[in-house]
Amino acid sequence: MDRRRFLLRKAGLALLTILVVFGINFMLFRVLPGDPVRSVIGRGVRITPEAQEALRQQFGLDQPVFPDQLVATAGQWLQGNLGVSWSLRRPVTEVLASKLPNTLILVGLAQLVAIVLGVLLGMLAGWKRKTPLDVGALGFSLVAWSVPTFWLGIILLVVGSTLFGLPTAGVVSPENTGKPLLSVLPDFGRHLLLPVLTLTIVFLGEYMLIMRSSIREVLADDYILTARAKGLSEWQVLRRHALRNAMLPLVTVIAINVGFIVSGAIYVETVFSYDGLGKLFQSSLVKQDYPLLQGAFMLLAVSVVIANFIADLLYVVLDPRVKDT
Amino acid sequence: MSRAQAPRRGALRRGRRALGRNKLGAFGAILVLTAFFLAVCAPLLTQYAPTDVIRDAAGHGMTFAPPWEHGPLGTDDAGRDVWTQLVYGARISLTVAVLAGFIAMFIGSTVGITAGFVGGRADTGLMRVTDVLLVIPDLPLMLVLIATLRQMDLHVSPLAVLIVVIGLLYWTSTARLIRSQVLTVKERQFVDRSRAIGAGRIHIVRRRILPQIMPLIVVNTVLILSTAILVESGLAFLGFGDPTQPSWGTMLNFAFDRSAITNGAWWFYLPPGIAIVWVVLGFALLGNVMEERLNPRLAGHHLEGGKDMVSVQDVTEA
């Protein structure tokens, strides 16, 4: 069937993407100038050539790049061994695992709020054309789309901290660091508020805009006239017939946009010093901690690929006609 | 930042209609033109150079001087004039965006037209590459590439690195869009008619397909420019701009890193952000109005305008 074909193709694409990201990771790491061993121990520290050689062997750097190192790396990665962070001296997998939940909560919350509000407000705006709600939604969306995420974060940070006394950095306050998040939920919530708000605004504008135009298009379709002729009220027409059809373009956009969500997380976590994958990615870049950078990149890419695939699945569920483009 | 150009374009277009077409277009054009004016006329608009340190009567550098002490926009942490940085920053931001945008547009159009018109294996191959690039999260990929390129001691300006990386990554949605448009146009009857008359491939691409695609390319260029401004500012904010040639993003990077926020120096971190919103919004509005202008058939389902009478379909479109 068409659906199976569609999903198979998408799964193939996902796999290919992961392979390509792995390839990029592997190549860049080898292409980088300088001696990785030096970076491990830090500049300026003197060690004996023997010790250097030992490290070299430990990292497998004495082997030929292709195929030995490639095969070895692939094998290790498949086992979940992403190496050891140079700066933190801890296994990369462990570091990533400790940051992932923070980011998932941040991004998930923001997406949830943005999608629910975006669908609702976009629908109302598209339905009640040329009303203040419609014009307001449009104006908000256009500006929200034009605002750089990080700058919006800075503005909200200033406003939030000066007017409402909200914390400006971290996942929890310093005294709560290390405690399980569930036990310090109020504190965690206060820290989450501004970053989530920033990301929500950024996505809300776009989702609203798409929903708004999509609902308009759908409302001009013939089956809407059929639904009205059946004696349905405007609201019933909207809920039963227009909503699901209008959601389809939104799902597509969300699927394409998952990468954008990652960008948003990097900016927001940087601005709010929020200890998640985005911040980790940024700091490992600054510290030139390549194993960590590779791992973070890989994890981000795989998450996006998975999220993308989930959106495709959702599309198949929502739309019985699946067009394989 | 998002590559989801196609749906947004449609959405913006419709949004524009709601507010009236020419007013919004003119507004967008004014926004863009003022930014270019700043960039071109920068030396005429300020008496300082971006690196000049403003000193008070005693000869001390004025750090974080507010606008009421040093107009019009005060000074930064090193005592440099913010207004001067802003107008010179326009040069950097716009140059990077325009060059990167054109690279992206060129690659995107070439790939899109080739894939769409040639079809077959070339199409499959090119689209596979496009799809993969489309899925890989863009910002991490760019950051990794930039970091790598910088490590490689290529002796090129950081701005050149930015331009190339943005240009090499932001062509994908354009390529998809143009390919699908070429495929649509290729199947249209007037192209068949040209073929049936005996027209060759080159004639068809040049005379029949390109004219239909051109408006899309032009409009998409403008929209890509708005994305490029945003991307450049983001990368610069993360510290990958050229500190010696600060763009608006770099200014924000300085402001954020050098505690302009804790010092309450809003005159340092507000103007560059507003400038970015200004230009991005301007390009976005302009792009959508141009789309309508250049393409008489955009609204043109064939029931419109063609029939001799105002039919129900005609009027319901209103």
Add this chain to the structure above:
Amino acid sequence: MTASPLLSVRHLTTEFRLDDGQVARALEDVSFDVLPSQTVGLVGESGCGKTTTVLSVMRLLPGNAQITGGTVLFRDTDLLTLGEPEMRRHRWKDIAIVFQGAMNALNPVMKIADQVREPILQHDLMDRFAADRRVDELLELVGIPRARRNQYPHQFSGGMRQRAMIAMALACSPDLLFADEPTTALDVMIQAQVFELFKRIQAELGLAIVLVTHDLGIVAEMCDVVVVMYGGMVAEVGPVDAVYNEPQHPYTQRLLAAFPDPSLAADLPAGGQDLATIPGTPPRLNALPPGCRFEPRCDRRMDRCREASPALVDVAVTGSGSTHRAACHLLGGRETGGPEAGGA
């Protein structure tokens, strides 16, 4: 008068507000009757106001359209005076529509059976279980195999979709069915199947049908009464037999002459024969001629035609309860504004 009309449209006038602020009068002074169990053909070229008439009666016009005059009596209730909630109760339960056979009239993401069932539940006619049984009956009636009830519209062919549309229209046992170009996108054989179905359900259920079409042949085969529309007005109305054999309005005459008659085709000279044409084009609704709307294209026009729009006048009274009337100055009737121009 043998029966009181089921639907009685009088002086219906509908206007569209265009983008540039102009007003287009899409319907003017449209009057006709539909008797119970009768089939009425609404015929004319594109843009003549056929579909606008249907949407006006159902009050389903788009937001920029407004009914500015007239009455629409459905069994003594003026639909135009009802509040929206009451009007909703009449829709589909009393008057249902079958739209053009294109894919678009059915919701693409809803199963066929659910779409057929929806109006039954909407009008609270029966519980869910009974409604499901009713759906099965309806699908069987229109010839859709039970196995396909849970499929989606895109899995149906054009003909099957139109059958589903008809099943849906019959769901609440309406007394009146509008069929708006129901076979336009379909092949002739499928068209014949659909019309056969219409005839069958009409014989079984006794409902009245208003068939909107541009095809004079379909009207001749299906209808009892024909309403010929031109430029938003009724040019001629009457029993099909009378109108086709003794057309009174010059437009009807020319239209019939321009329509090829396949029953005569075998007797045409080899190499064919030219068809009669109507020079010129129909008027734009936002730039109507001041007098008779057909005047600029009419070869029998008089001075009077340019000055005043002719009203419908009786041509002959026939026994069936439908009067043959036409709106042409050649018939010497009163001019616009005369009392009760459209009375049956």
Add this chain to the structure above:
Amino acid sequence: MTTDPILEVRDLAVEFPLRQGIGDLVHRRPPRVVTAVDDVSFSLDPGEVLALAGESGCGKTTIARTLIGLGTATRGEILFKGRRVGGDPAEGPAISLKELRQKAQIMFQDPYESLDPRATIMDIVAEPLVVHGLAASEEQRLDRVVRALEEAGLRPADDYLRRRPHELSGGQRQRVVIASALVLEPDLLLADEPLSMLDVSIRAEILNLLNGLRRSRGISILFITHDLGIVGHFADRLAVMYLGRIVEMGPTRAVLHDPQHPYTRALLSVVPVPNPRLRRTPVILQGETPNPVDLPAGCRFHPRCPIAVEACRVTEPDLAWVRDAHRVACLLVAGASGDDAAARLPVDHAEG
């Protein structure tokens, strides 16, 4: 026939391969094909109008597109004035596709789609001249364009030259299409449903225009239509197609007057007649035209045929002579096959 036919089509077949799924590749199933046109042969004389009629999917449009090189024939050959189209000159007289496209023109169904929305009427009508490098000077070109437009009934032509398609009505656009075909002074016009998108009154005008061209210029026309109601007014001969094959062909009057094939009879019986006094009982075929991927064995019409017999399931009938130039592909028609199975053919079912 003393004149040589202008167009001859011999055993033309057009097949489209279906896309193969992954499963098909794994199991090495042979690629499946849609048979759009199957062993179709006909010829067209100078100045003659041949109507190719049938329902959607019967292959009539594919034939027109293949003739002008917009599709590729799987088998068979096409001869234009006795020269093989695209053939090897070594094997006999041949004509290149390019040359054919100068002498033969196609016009499509949808006048809103077949004109480039960005081009002016001048550009559109002059395009064939440009493509074929005719009319060297600007003046010559303008002259030929003006003549073509006026011949197509767009007078005065000057009023139209600078306009664009969206400024014209449907009828005017179809006239522009005709003008752009006439500008090369073709010998053959392939008209693919040129009337079906037009209103009744406009349709009559375009039909009369085509009729006039045939008379004044002797252009041969292959007239593709689904509307059997109109062929009598225009076509000299009529070929009825079903699922890629011609099932009946003959002089229009003969076919309309005395249809032989059960499909033709059914099709003619359901054409609405604008005469309420002539309501007939139509022969309504049940079901729909089957999918051309899985063609039925034997006569491809037998699953829907009201009079099919056992033999129809097995034997595929050839297009055989009935009388004069009238040919039918049906086992049950006398003269069309050797036996007298036709005796079983009820003749009254098409009459009311």
